[in-house]
Amino acid sequence: MEKITYDAMRNFILENELTDSVAISLHPDSFDELVMDYLDFNGNKIERPFEILGIEILQDNTGSVSKNKINTMNMVQ
Template identity: 45%
Template structure:
């Protein structure tokens, strides 16, 4: 699924797809960087590693598997 990645769209995606704490979201590095910057600004914090939105871990794709504007969901025990 390809969508414009933002803090709001990730929250909507999590809720619409009923994700839980055993799921992780993996994003293209450019999308991850943009989302991390927006998340940090929204929450007035600095991010040094992966972070969580609504209890779901958001991870940067380091394996070059996720295309830009795409969301990959994996189970934590398989990652």
């Protein structure tokens, strides 16, 4: 993905039919860009945990997710 935006993330979630059994992990730069776009779209309001269409969006702090890549993680144990 060229740049991870709010619209691109919504489309990714819908196209892949993701449910709340997964979370999305993003590179810190991509996460920051998405949060800024989300704030612009939602009038500087953000909820915790950060979710789009019920899917939790997390910042990867392990260094395993490349910039502008989306990593889905199974949340059901």
